[in-house]
Amino acid sequence: MGGSTSGDLYESTKGEVVTEKGVLRYHEAGEGPPLLLLHGSGIGVSGWRNYRGNLEVFAEHFHCYILEFPGFGISDPVGGQPMMTAASSVVRFMKALNIESAAIIGNSMGGIVGAHVAMTHPHLVTKLVTIGGVGPNIFSQNPSEGTRLLQEFADGPSREKLVRWLNCMVYDPAVITEERIDERWEASSDPASHESLSAMYGSKAIEERQHSSRNSDTPPYWSMLHKVKCPTLLTWGRDDRQCPPDMPMLPMRYIPNAELHIFPNCGHWVMIEAQEAFERITTEFLLR
Structure with a gap:
């Protein structure tokens, strides 16, 4: 989950690449070692909205690729659970562009996706930076306040519910401008985007996920984070109400x-x- 305003734009090139499972679209800027920027989930989200404000700084040092995950209204949808299709799309993207390895920055869901790639294809990831998201709730409630607001929106979208969720994403409410609200509201009306949101945060999806976790023999992904061998920087907001700051305690120990x-x-x-x-x-x- 993330966003930026249109005043933060940095010029980049839009691209698309054909893979065996449809077209992946992306923004590209800068020269140097490859850096993939992976977006989060949430209402009206996209890679460009997550990272357009940061692109200028990172493009000074790296060849940046902002990948748009399948099923969020920009790249071709592929079906399946959005988190898993996102991870496979990173591998397909790197293969299609002949990127042998890259550093990854992942926001929230994008951080979990980056960790999955680092665990399953360690040769592809040189360094990993996560922004919230990674790890289990230890002391905080689960689902979190932010996730419950996403669930309310997924079950019955409204502009008022969008505003409540957006305000939950930030410490300073001044960040939530009318421009940002309008942009997210317009993007959330895309059927593919809302389908992905419902598949992750709708009441039915959350209930099925909780039932599956109680009855599955498969360990949760965070219990396998010791397989992330690359240097990793976990970044977190102290006042995060979507992914509270007790969550990185286990990843910090396991990785x-x-x-x-x-x-x-x-x-x-x-x-x-x-x-x-x-x-x-x-x-x-x-650069270290």
């Missing part, structure tokens, strides 16, 4: 080469609310 940075006075959208500090710390980590 062998992990470090954690928590930003004060910041909600779920670290790359927006703590933009300058996030870009500085992330750039230092990636």
Whole structure:
């Protein structure tokens, strides 16, 4: 989940690549080692809305690719659980563009996707930066406040429900401008985008996921994070109400080469609310 305003734009090139499971679309900018930027889930989300405000800084050092995951209204949908199709789309994308390995920045769901790729295809990921998302709720309620608001919207969309969720994403309500609300509301009307949202956050989907977790012999993904061998930077907003800051405690311990940075006075959208500090710390980590 993330966003930016149109005033933050940095010029980039739009691209698309044909894979065996449809067309993947992306934005591209900069020169240097490859850096993939993976977006989160949420209402009216896209990779461009997540990262357009950060692209200028990262493109000074890296060849940046903002990938649009299948099923969010931009790249071709492929069916299936959005998290799993997102992970496979990263592998397909890198193969199609002959990217042998890359650093990854993943926002929320994008961070989990990046971790999945690092666990299952370790040769593809040189470094991993996550923005919230990764790990289990230890002390905080599950579902979180943000997830419950997403569930309400998925079950019955309205502009008022969108505004409540957007305000839950940030520490400073001034970040939620009318422009941002209008943009998200318009994007959320796309049928494919809402289908993905319902598949992840609708009441039926959440109930099935909880039932499956209670009755499955498959361990949760976070219990296998020790398989992430690449250097990893976990970034978090101290005031995150979507993914509360107790969640990175286990990933910080399980991932062998992990470090954690928590930003004060910041909600779920670290790359927006703590933009300058996030870009500085992330750039230092990636160039280290």
